[in-house]
Amino acid sequence: MKKRKVELVVISDLHLGTFGSHATELYTYLSSIKPKVLVLNGDIIDIWQFRKSYFPQTHLKVIQKIISFASKGTKVYYITGNHDEMLRKFSDMNMGNLALVDKLVLELDGKKAWIFHGDVFDASVQHAKWIAKLGGLGYDYLILINRFVNWCLKQLGKEPYSFSKKIKASVKKAVKHISDFEETATDLAIEKEYDYVICGHIHEPKIMEKENKNGKTLYLNSGDWVENLTALEYNKKRWKLHYYKQHEYQEDENLFEMEDLVSDQLLQSILITK
Structure with a gap:
């Protein structure tokens, strides 16, 4: 199986352990x-919404794939977010090629x-965490309903529709929040003389150059794997936003399944031998 070689990949907001996470598509992309x-930029495992009764095999396979990357030589940085903030008590921990941090500076x-x-x-x-958690729960169910609606639209041969994107675009306060977020991040990056500032959190994939009287920087947001299914890729001094498109991977998906089947059979044969 031929795989694309990439110097750096940044993904964020996977929200594994929730109904909205597109773990199957993410696993296909990672494969x-x-x-x-590989930089995991926060909200990877959604501890806020974690349910003992809901952590399907597809979500576990994503974690296994990430561990596999580290075991095969990929340097993996796990940056903590608000939905997995419980991990911050273990920050600055290194386990071979896997590092757990709160923030990261890389030279590219x-x-x-x-x-x-x-x-x-x-x-x-920061100041009303219970409101944010309640909002996160509502968002999770909104995404679940949206996925059902999109399944129905697909059966009718129609394009998918995003409830959350429509709400964000129509609510002025949400639009202002995103704008303020981007401005704050870029102003600080310019002040600290960083060439790139890379975030997640707001589920808004973007690459744009921002400039003020003190200088300029390139703002990048890796988006998410709930609504947008995006990743940031850096290769040969250039950044690009990669959007997952199912038809581009369809031919290879059977190969991924075969790869898993062979791995499972190999593991079983080892256990039987022992």
Whole structure:
């Protein structure tokens, strides 16, 4: 199976353990790449919404894939977010190629990249956590309903529709929140003389250059794997936003399944031998 070699991949807001997480699509994407460095930029396992009764095999396979990357030489950075903030008590821990951190600075071809989740800018998370958690629960069920509606639309041969995107676009306060978030992140990055500032948190994938009187920086947001299914990829001094499109992977999905089947059979044969 041919895999794309990528120097750096940044993904965030997987929200594993929730109904809205597109773990199957994420696993397919991860199976198609061979990154030198993988950055998990927060809200990977959704501890806020964690249910003992809901953590399907597809979600577990994503975790196994990430561990597999680290065991095969990929440097994996897990940056904590607000939905997995319980892990912050273990920050700055290193286990081979896997590092758990709250923020990260990488040098990329002579330029500095400042990477963090972004919840530090969110007043609702910092000062009224119970409201944010309640909102997260409502959002989770909204996404679940949306997925059912989109399944029905697919049966009718119609394009999918995003409830959350429509709400964000129509609510002025939400639009202003995103704008304020981006401005705060870029102003701080310019002040600290970072060439790139990379965030997640707001589920808004974007690459844009921002400039003020003190200088300029490139703002990047890796988006999420609930609504947008996006990843940031860095190769040969260039950034790009990768959008998952099912038809591009359809031919390979059977190969991924065969790869898993062979691995499972190999494991079983080893256990039987022992």
